[in-house]
Amino acid sequence: MATTLQPGTETSSKQRNLVDMNWDPITRIVGSLGIFTKIDFDNREVAECYSTSSIFRGYSIFMKGKDPRDAHFITSRICGICGDNHATCAVYAQNMAFGVKTPPLGEWIINLGEAAEYMFDHNIFQDNLVGVDFCEQMVKETNPGVFSKAESTPAAHASAHGYRTIADIMRALNPFTGEFYRETLQVSRLTREMFCLMEGRHVHPSTLYPGGTGTVATIQLFTDYLVRLMKYVEFMKKVVPLHDDLFDFFYEALPGYEKVGQRRILLGCWGSFNDPNSCDYTYKNMGHWGRDMFVTPGVVVDGQLVTNDLIDINLGIRILLGSSYYQDWQNSGETFVTTDPAGNPVDKRHPWNQTTVPQPQKRDFKGRYTWVMSPRWYDKRTGDYLALDTGGGPIARLWSTALSGLVDIGYIKATGKSVVINLPKTALLPEAQFEWKIPQWSNAIERDRARTYFQAYAAAAALYFVEQALKELYAGNTKTWNEFEVPQDAIGCGFHEAVRGVLSHHVVIRDGKIANYHPYPPTPWNGSPRDVYGTPGPYEDAVQNTPIFEENGRDKFKGIDIMRAVRSFDPCLPCGVHMYLGEGKVLQTHHVPMFGVER
Amino acid sequence: MAPEKASTMATHKPPAVSDVHILWITAGLSCDGDSVSVTAAEQPSIEDVLLGAVPGLPKVHLHNPVLAYENGSEFMKFFYDGEAGRLDPFVLVVEGSIPNEKIKQEGYWAALGTDQKTGQPITTCEWIDRLAPKALAVVCAGTCATYGGIHAMAGNPTGCMGLADYLGWNWRSKAGIPIVNVPGCPVQPDNFMETVLYLLYQAAGLAPMIPLDDKLRPTWLFGKTVHEGCDRGAYYEQGDFAEDYGSAKCLVKLGCWGPVVNCNVTKRGWMRGIGGCPNVGGICIGCTMPGFPDKFMPFMDEPPGSSLSTAMIGGYGRLIRALRGITNTTVNKEPKWRHPGSHLNTGYRPHTY
Numbered sequence: 001m002a003t004t005l006q007p008g009t010e011t012s013s014k015q016r017n018l019v020d021m022n023w024d025p026i027t028r029i030v031g032s033l034g035i036f037t038k039i040d041f042d043n044r045e046v047a048e049c050y051s052t053s054s055i056f057r058g059y060s061i062f063m064k065g066k067d068p069r070d071a072h073f074i075t076s077r078i079c080g081i082c083g084d085n086h087a088t089c090a091v092y093a094q095n096m097a098f099g100v101k102t103p104p105l106g107e108w109i110i111n112l113g114e115a116a117e118y119m120f121d122h123n124i125f126q127d128n129l130v131g132v133d134f135c136e137q138m139v140k141e142t143n144p145g146v147f148s149k150a151e152s153t154p155a156a157h158a159s160a161h162g163y164r165t166i167a168d169i170m171r172a173l174n175p176f177t178g179e180f181y182r183e184t185l186q187v188s189r190l191t192r193e194m195f196c197l198m199e200g201r202h203v204h205p206s207t208l209y210p211g212g213t214g215t216v217a218t219i220q221l222f223t224d225y226l227v228r229l230m231k232y233v234e235f236m237k238k239v240v241p242l243h244d245d246l247f248d249f250f251y252e253a254l255p256g257y258e259k260v261g262q263r264r265i266l267l268g269c270w271g272s273f274n275d276p277n278s279c280d281y282t283y284k285n286m287g288h289w290g291r292d293m294f295v296t297p298g299v300v301v302d303g304q305l306v307t308n309d310l311i312d313i314n315l316g317i318r319i320l321l322g323s324s325y326y327q328d329w330q331n332s333g334e335t336f337v338t339t340d341p342a343g344n345p346v347d348k349r350h351p352w353n354q355t356t357v358p359q360p361q362k363r364d365f366k367g368r369y370t371w372v373m374s375p376r377w378y379d380k381r382t383g384d385y386l387a388l389d390t391g392g393g394p395i396a397r398l399w400s401t402a403l404s405g406l407v408d409i410g411y412i413k414a415t416g417k418s419v420v421i422n423l424p425k426t427a428l429l430p431e432a433q434f435e436w437k438i439p440q441w442s443n444a445i446e447r448d449r450a451r452t453y454f455q456a457y458a459a460a461a462a463l464y465f466v467e468q469a470l471k472e473l474y475a476g477n478t479k480t481w482n483e484f485e486v487p488q489d490a491i492g493c494g495f496h497e498a499v500r501g502v503l504s505h506h507v508v509i510r511d512g513k514i515a516n517y518h519p520y521p522p523t524p525w526n527g528s529p530r531d532v533y534g535t536p537g538p539y540e541d542a543v544q545n546t547p548i549f550e551e552n553g554r555d556k557f558k559g560i561d562i563m564r565a566v567r568s569f570d571p572c573l574p575c576g577v578h579m580y581l582g583e584g585k586v587l588q589t590h591h592v593p594m595f596g597v598e599r
Numbered sequence: 600m601a602p603e604k605a606s607t608m609a610t611h612k613p614p615a616v617s618d619v620h621i622l623w624i625t626a627g628l629s630c631d632g633d634s635v636s637v638t639a640a641e642q643p644s645i646e647d648v649l650l651g652a653v654p655g656l657p658k659v660h661l662h663n664p665v666l667a668y669e670n671g672s673e674f675m676k677f678f679y680d681g682e683a684g685r686l687d688p689f690v691l692v693v694e695g696s697i698p699n700e701k702i703k704q705e706g707y708w709a710a711l712g713t714d715q716k717t718g719q720p721i722t723t724c725e726w727i728d729r730l731a732p733k734a735l736a737v738v739c740a741g742t743c744a745t746y747g748g749i750h751a752m753a754g755n756p757t758g759c760m761g762l763a764d765y766l767g768w769n770w771r772s773k774a775g776i777p778i779v780n781v782p783g784c785p786v787q788p789d790n791f792m793e794t795v796l797y798l799l800y801q802a803a804g805l806a807p808m809i810p811l812d813d814k815l816r817p818t819w820l821f822g823k824t825v826h827e828g829c830d831r832g833a834y835y836e837q838g839d840f841a842e843d844y845g846s847a848k849c850l851v852k853l854g855c856w857g858p859v860v861n862c863n864v865t866k867r868g869w870m871r872g873i874g875g876c877p878n879v880g881g882i883c884i885g886c887t888m889p890g891f892p893d894k895f896m897p898f899m900d901e902p903p904g905s906s907l908s909t910a911m912i913g914g915y916g917r918l919i920r921a922l923r924g925i926t927n928t929t930v931n932k933e934p935k936w937r938h939p940g941s942h943l944n945t946g947y948r949p950h951t952y
Contacts (some may be wrong), residue, residue: 023671024713024720027664030631034713034720054710054720055695057628062754067897073884074892077749080632080785106845124638132668175668176646185638185646189870192639196874201864202639203632203785206874206881209899214844214880224873325706358756360706363719480845563670 016040018047023559024054028129029571030081031055033527036365037543037562041554046562049536049543051527052363052370056325060356063517068094068486068509069210075505075519076204081125081572083203084117084195085498086505086519092274093505094210095281097492100484105477106212107276108469111294112225113198113205114272114496115465118458119232120191120202121499122394122451126243127173127184130448130567133560134246135173135181142550142560146253153249157241166249169242180242187235194228197221212481217473226466229459234426236456240434243452247445254549261444261565263542264302268377268388268525269400270313270504271297272497273461283341283493286310294407294461295497296414298400299377299388303438305403306379310495311342313377317504317520318349318385320374323367323529329355336508336516337491347378351506351518352491374531375524385531389538390501390522391447392570394454397497398436411460421456424463444542444568451570488512498522500570526569539566614657615804620689621795622681622730623663623740626711626723627695628750628759632785633741634665634694639870640788643796656799663692675712681730688735688774690798693727696743696750697765699758700724708757724765731766736776736798739763740791745780745815746889753893761889763815776801776808780815784886787864790820814889816861825857825876825883828866837923838916840909850877852909854899857883 019041024034032055038048059078063071072090076083088110095102102110132138139147150166163169163180172180192202198215200206207214215221250257273294280289290297290310297313299306307313321328330348333355337346346352363369376385390396398419401407405416413420418437425431436453439446472478487509494505501522508516528537536544543565550560625631638645643652645666648659662677669676680686698708700722710720731737739762742748746761763770763778770778781794794817800806810818826832834840834849835858841848851858855877857865865878876883885895892898936944943949 022713025626025664025671025674025711027667027670027674030635030665032626032709032711054707055626055628056708056757057750058756061756062750062752064754067899069899070897073898074749074752077630077632077784080630081635083630083632128638129665137668175666176649182646185644189639189641193870193873196869196879200874200876200879200881201869202874203635204886206876207879208881209844212845214850214882216845216847216880360703360708362705478845481843483843558670558673 016047017042019554021557021559023562026563026566026571028132029567030079031523031572033571035539035543035562035566039548041548044548046543046546046548049540050365050369051372051529051537051539053372053527056358056360056371058356058358060354060518061358063514066514068097068507068512068514071505071507071514071517072208072210078519079498079521079572080203081121082117082499084113084199084205084208085496085503086521087205087208088114089494089496089503089505089519091208091210092281092494092496093492093507095492096283096494097490097507097509098210098484098486100211100482101279101281102212102276103477103479103482104276105217105469105472106480107274107279108465108472109198109213109215109217109480110208111273111465112462112469113195115458115462116191116195116198118499119455119462120188120195122455123184123191124188125570126448126451126455128181128188131173131181131184132175133564133567134170135175135178136167136170137174138560139170142552142558145551149253150249155245156248157245161238161242161245163242166245169246187232190228191232194225197225209481211484215480217469217478217480219473222466222470222473229462229466230426233423233459233463234429236423236459237426237429237432240452240456243449247449250445256547257445257549258441258443259547260549260561261447261542261546261568262441263389263538265300265442266386266388267300267396267399267442268390268502269295269298269396270495270497270502271295271310272397283311286314287312290495291404291406294409295397296401296404296406297495298404300396300399300403301379301386305400306381308400308404311340311344313495314493314504315340315344315346315350316378316380317351318347318376318378319351319354320349320376320385320531320533322374322532323369324373325359325361325368325371326373327357327359329357341491351504351520352508352516354516354518356518370529372524372527372529374528374537375520376531376535385533385535387528387531387535387538387541389526389569391442392451392568393497393499393501393522395442395447395450396501398450398454398457399438402436402438409461409464411463412457419453419457421453421460423456423460444564447568486512500572501525521572523572527571539569539571542569610654612655614655614802616657616688616802618658618660619735619799619802620660620677620681620686621662621692622678622686622689623661623692623694624711624723624726625664625694626709626726627693627744628698628709628757629695629741629743631665631694633791634663636785636788637740637791638666640792641871642789643792645792648792648796648799653796655803655805657803659799678712678726678730681733684733687733688802689733690795691730691734691737692740693737693744693762694740695723696747696759697724697727697762699760702758708759727762727765732773734772735774735802736772736779737762738779738781738794738798740781741786742782742784742886742891745782746891748784749892768815777811778815779809779811779817781820782816782887783862784891787867788870789867790863794820820863821861821887823861823863823866825860825862825865828863829857830865830878835912836916837920838909838913839920844880850880850882851905852901853882854901855882856885856895856902858905858908859902860885860888862887
């Protein structure tokens, strides 16, 4: 890995014919993402990749001076598919700053809402957005040879999901006309109903507050949720084996496909689902209650768990610039927080001390080319600023949870090397057990596979949460919200998992108003540009050196392998990636600049 | 006459136009939450409209970046075709607030696609300027596009606004249709799809001009207030107000603006009647309104006007509540003649038993 290269450093180079290929916007994601590449068609690989976002909105700027109680209502609007993750994370940060703890029933309600969000969002993304990259129409257009093979390849788990061959699965994924596509769209509605039961509205919830929820907790609430959940559990018994068959087929049909979207194993997970028996929202105890979350936080480097302590995780966050349209704050910005509540020093590049000053300018791929900043995690063992990715969320969550081996709730058990998910009998199907095993690679296929397993994980966790909520209700504990007072001066932080990965909110309150607020969702981590040290962001890194398996030549090139690599991260920028097909011009350069991408 | 043809004649009147395209720009300052919300709609659903499950509709072609099969230039082709008049008729949907690109020297706040000559992004404003004059109708999805919304709050750096602020409130499409605003943060799924359905019916020659109020909202969706549709309204009438957020009572003293906000969410729910705002414990923060968010902040404070109205209704409400309590006790008792034993006390006089 190349964390210390200076910007613009050229390593290289054999003479290569590189063709500019751009996809702007990249569709079937949320937000505005452009992917600009240089492709080496002779050697069938991507040589360079730049990721750019075309929207700036300025949350950190317009939140200054606002009432701190408004933070979750405002920040929900950052994201149109996981806004509730933001609202929840903001509530966690508010709770810490206000010194209030959600009553247990309120906490279970939030967990049930968030579980429904994972069930919904992974489901619609996997099978209505990503799935199209694996559908009959797409595979026929990009790899007709692979589609012929799919026609004659029986699906190993046909009895579980009902599709006889891999081609049958691909046909079922065709947009709108495919049977499974339409079924998953309908399931995405069922799960959103579950979400609305707990958090009021999707995608910007109405019933979350600092201190708890306004959701009226009755027996009916949990019955309405549970009957829908059990339909989803039954659906999972078909969906997990279906995706295993589909993804295993790609390894088999296209030897070497594990290299698509592959990058070094650098994963971050900030933990999800607080345990009200442990979480008191105090900073000093954060390491302890963080480990008690029902998805365990962790930083995983080269397959090893570096830490699962949220205080360590917090202190390691650095926001770097280098290729983004902002003014630096290192020397000019105010230092809001010099030490954390545990007495540890807080870096000037930490979100608590960040000052956002936009500088709109022309896009220049040799200089600044995006509105996204470059969050990195400082590894104090090595001094590296690690470009952690989330792999779209699930792969990092499962990897981190598996390695820590802490979660053990019957429906789910983390073993140290895998995560076992136990699903109960449903209307038509018997009990089922799925085991997600730590994969060999952090690549496109494994990110996509983990997504399916995490859908089952979320459902299994929800079964546990319903039981816990009902226990509270049966015991007469109906309180869902606790009163609080807004302090004049305070700081807070919230750690959560947005659907597509790590999410943190950092707030500084002065004179009873927001003095500084910086949310860090997964997309800045994954979609970041080259930082000041020249280290590319994860999309860039994963796409660079991705081999090209597409059968089309330059003139009809769709870039399907690149699309699969990018979409495996579940991009969420509210913008896209554009591709110019067949119009790419051959670059005149002989020495090809390759911004440090040694592996 | 062939039976198939007869059947076609009897069940399906050909629409005035055979095909309608929907060009959907999510590249305002948005979160794409309106596109995502619309995938939740079932009355009608997107697939109902695209697959022709609603009678009388023209064939609809949707070009939305969240759902599109195509990528990059293959996707952008439809926008260039729209600009060049090769995609007629089309409905333009705008999602996200419109930034002010004139307040800075260079660069962009919001863009869609890349100009192949300059290599620079094409701003969203540029696309609106190109496409709005060619559109059959322009629909704003969500409060950002309609009135500016969250990203247009005080202290924002982009100077953004709603589409009607940008194009002018008296703007008319080439077909004479005003901008159609469907506010909501995000837009209520069925409210949006139903509005699109109406416009498709209008395009098909089956419906008259869409009825809009002076804020350009469909009147049948936004003519009532949240409070008028709220199932907690009776608590208000009885002067019975929630004191904590987990309560099932009226939330007006805790920051609910429902009595003065135009929105049908309490009546319609969020999906299949499930969810909503004050009806399920979430204060109304006015997210459908032109004054959102600034005029409703801080959200969790009691709206200034409600201290007067709740005080006035308090005395009446408490009295009525007490009287209803008495009557409620009475009607909770069965009439005295429902008992076992040898006597009949129902008032019936038997002739022979």
